[in-house]
Amino acid sequence: MEIQQIHKHYLANPIVCTDTRKITKGCIFFALKGDNFNGNKYASEALEKGARLAIVDEQEFAKSNQYILVDDVLNTLQELAQFHRKQSKAQIIGLTGSNGKTTTKELIHSVISKKYKTIATKGNLNNHIGVPLTLLSIKADTEMAIIEMGANHQKEIEFLCSIAQPDFGYITNFGKAHLEGFGGVEGIIKGKSELYHYLTENKKAVFLNADDPIQLNKLGSYIKKYGFSTQNKDYYIIDFLGATPFVQLQLENLKIHTNLIGSYNFTNCAAAALIGKYFNVPLEKIKEALEEYTPNNNRSQILEKGSHQIILDAYNANPTSMKAALENFQQMEGNTKIVFLGDMFELGESAKKEHQEIADLVKEMNYQQSFLVGENFAATNTTIHQFKTFDSLSENWTTLKLEENCLILIKGSRGMALERILDLL
Incomplete structure (x- = not known):
């Protein structure tokens, strides 16, 4: 048929x-x-x-x-999604990157839906099955669709672009994620940039972080580019006002107070603001959308458990996001700080080196108590408390002797499921 x-x-x-x-x-x-x-x-x-x-x-x-x-059923699903996309009048924004994809997608959705009938990738359904399913959720009256694209090897973004055929695109960043599949940092840059290659070859528009030298290098001569910057007046200026702990930014004459912690979330908010501005969403509505958004699903959540305040960031982790989370945590106010870190997956031959570097960084930051969980962290050379498995941590919990009223960071890859620590506290 x-x-x-x-x-x-x-x-x-x-x-x-x-x-x-x-x-x-x-x-x-x-x-x-x-x-x-x-x-x-x-x-x-x-x-x-x-x-x-x-x-x-x-x-x-x-x-x-x-x-x-x-x-082939999978091929048929993908072909149906591609055909449906071609019939749709909706404008599609493709989104990829090493860190912050899902948060940025949700922020863009929050902003754009203030003016347009918008759909977006649900959860992290961003692969060769999830992208077709998202495209098939586009209705006749859908005006905008934000399609998140994940990848762990070369040519995957290129393939997803051939199905989704985005009109616009944004790459959050190029970090140390899926090093094993991409073959190193240069492979990550090459693989993620497949989105920009598709857009430039098809004369579509590109959104970019103009403070990112890699993005500027890739798109410097491209005409249809729209960027944000904190200082380069060739682009839309968005001021970073701080993150103590919540991100604050200024958009023209409007100060925006978000519910997102960590300076690393500024660029995610700025991208959503830029895209809203491009599509003529009123500034007050952009402010409203960014201030309404509350993170969930173990992503940079602030929770309270007993007397403790907890930063739960256990949805995913790689060396870039782990370092950013630790640096942000160090800047937060708190008398007693405790860190629980879980293994970072899909690092291939770099796993030993990357875990050792994070263990050294934690030691250097000298938190009141630090705990490393997972086989990779257990193999590092450090004096920090190490547990090869979560079960081992759980079995030894009563010996940790945590103080009251602590500020706690919990971060690790999804497979570590470190949110289980909440049940131990």
């Missing part, structure tokens, strides 16, 4: 599903495959639960005219 025909079926009830636990009546079920599952085996269950059609790629499961047999 041609993609156009599948798209007609989709338009009749524009809901797609890849999980039989989330079937809604009249949806189209895509029987995706993974390393440990075969969605074809669940197609009949999807139909029984109310799906109207099931897209499968194995003949034995195509049992009636409710099944559509294709060569």
Whole structure:
């Protein structure tokens, strides 16, 4: 069956599903495959639960005219999303980078939705499956779509751009994330820049942080670029007023007080403000949007537990974001500061060196108490408390003898799930 025909079926009830636990009546079920599952085996269950059609790629499961047999279900999902995107009048902003993608995406969404009917990537559905699913959530009246694009190897952003075909794009930064897949920092710069390459080749517009020399180097001669800066008057000036602990910035004559901690979040706010300004969102509405946004899902959250104030940043971590979080924590006011750090994943051959550098930095900062959790941190040469696993930390919790009224930083990669420390406090 041609993609156009599948798209007609989709338009009749524009809901797609890849999980039989989330079937809604009249949806189209895509029987995706993974390393440990075969969605074809669940197609009949999807139909029984109310799906109207099931897209499968194995003949034995195509049992009636409710099944559509294709060569590859994933390819079909991606082709359908690309076709749907071409039919849509929505303007698409593509977003990638090493750190801050999801926060920046949510800030942009908050700002742009003050004026336009806007959709954005849900959570971190930013890969070869998540991007198509986001595109397929674009409705007939959608005016703007913010599409987050994640990548851990070369050519991945290029591929996602071919599906989403963004009209605009922004790269948050180039940090030490997914070093293993990209092959080092230069590989990261090359891989993330695939978004800018797509936009320049297709004569689309680029948003940039003009205080980032890498971005300026990549886009210096490009005409359709719109940047923000704290000092370069060739670009839109946005002043950083500080982060004690919450980020404050000034947009023309307006001072904005956000709910985001850490100076590293200034550029995320500034990018959203710049993009709002470009799309003629009134300044007062930009201020309102940035001040309304509250981080969640373990990203730079400020919480209280007992007598402790906690900075919970356990959604993800890499050497760049870990260093930024520690430097920000050092500047925060607090009598007794405690740090819990978990391993950083996907660093490949750089893992030993990068973990040692963070352990040395923590030692140099001389917090009242510091704890390193995970196999990589446990292998570092340091006098800081080390635990090879979270279970080991938990088992020894009563021996840590934490003081009352502490300011605590918790940060680690998602796989470490260090938010579990909250249950121990």
